[in-house]
Every structure is written in structure tokens, then in C-alpha cells.
Amino acid sequence: DTAVSQTPKYLVTQMGNDKSIKCEQNLGHDTMYWYKQDSKKFLKIMFSYNNKELIINETVPNRFSPKSPDKAHLNLHINSLELGDSAVYFCASQEGLISGNTIYFGEGSWLTVV
């Protein structure tokens, strides 16, 4: 069973469209994250939720809106997609907020904006 699962894995869409990426974890964790990996493979945190509450919101355009309906799910909605949004988006989760706990990542969602 996949621990952190994301859908879709691949998404090609036109500029200006709105799209969502869904994430679910079956690890029983209460903290979830979205990370962005750019074309140079650099990874940067975007958002973090703990028990459905937003705790980290990095400098991300407000076109990006995360939503956590429950602690096992963290979805990412992107409005008015731009070419620069093309990247790989990783969902991740961990137990609690302790720094020593391991963060587990999903397989990634490859977004291409044309």
C-alpha cells in the first residue's frame, strides 16, 4: 500500500487554467506538507498543515491555495496557471511536529503548463 499518494502523477494544461492536485496519506500522521521541485531539482517547502491547521505558508503566490479537509488529506489548488508553475509538486507527511521525526514523501505530480 502506498503511504503517501498523489493524483494525478502527470498533468499537462494550458496557461490560465485552474487545476488541483490531491494528496492522501494512510500513515496516521497529523502533519502534511507540499514541496515544489523546480527544473534544477531544487526542493522548497510551500505549505505545512498540522491537524488541518495551516502552520507554514512560505512566500507562495496566492494563486496557490491548499485545503485540508481532514488530517489525512492535503490538496493543492492552483488558479490561473502560469508557465513558471511548471514543476514537480511533492506531498509529504510526518507524525507530529518534532524535527527528529521523518518526513515521508509521495511519488510527485509532474505539472507542465503550456
Add this chain to the structure above:
Amino acid sequence: AQSVAQPEDQVNVAEGNPLTVKCTYSVSGNPYLFWYVQYPNRGLQFLLKYITGDNLVKGSYGFEAEFNKSQTSFHLKKPSALVSDSALYFCAVRGLSGSARQLTFGSGTQLTVLP
């Protein structure tokens, strides 16, 4: 602000030889250090971590890493490389509290094991 440096973009090693992927870090207070591996078109897989205790940490697939506080390093090692170890390796650091708890990644090192 905390940071991680992986000074080598690319490491090539022959199969059967030992491999080292270098990592140095900067963080306020005691560090929590992690290594992840990314295979092509796949997600990040956790390899190992240092929290406290023994400076030599053993992880998945025969990998190990040595924490060196004085040199602020956490190099990844394996005694005998396999072709299947070829992948992109990321070192990452977290601090104890506040914004330092964010997982900060290095730029990654592409490991190629030659048959």
C-alpha cells in the same frame, strides 16, 4: 537561516568501489540531518537520519552516514557501490524550533555508478 551544501553536482564511481556523497550544513543549535534518494521520475525515498547518539548512522540499502559536529558535515557512504544506486541524492537539515523545523534541502548530487 539554515542551509545545506552539497559541493558536488555529480559523483561517478565504478561498481564495487566505495562511494561518498558530501554534505555540510549550517543550523542554529543541534541539527537533525537526513538523506533522501530520488530515482528518475520517482518521489523522494528516506535513507537515514541523525538525531542524536552514535555519529555513524546506518540506513537503507547498505548506506551509512557519519555526523561530524566540528566539521558540520554529514557525508553519505557505502562500502561497495551498485549500478542500481545511480540516482539523485539529497541531504537535508532541520533545527529544533520555530522556522528552523522546516526541512531544508541541499541542491542534490547525481550519483552514477559505472558497470
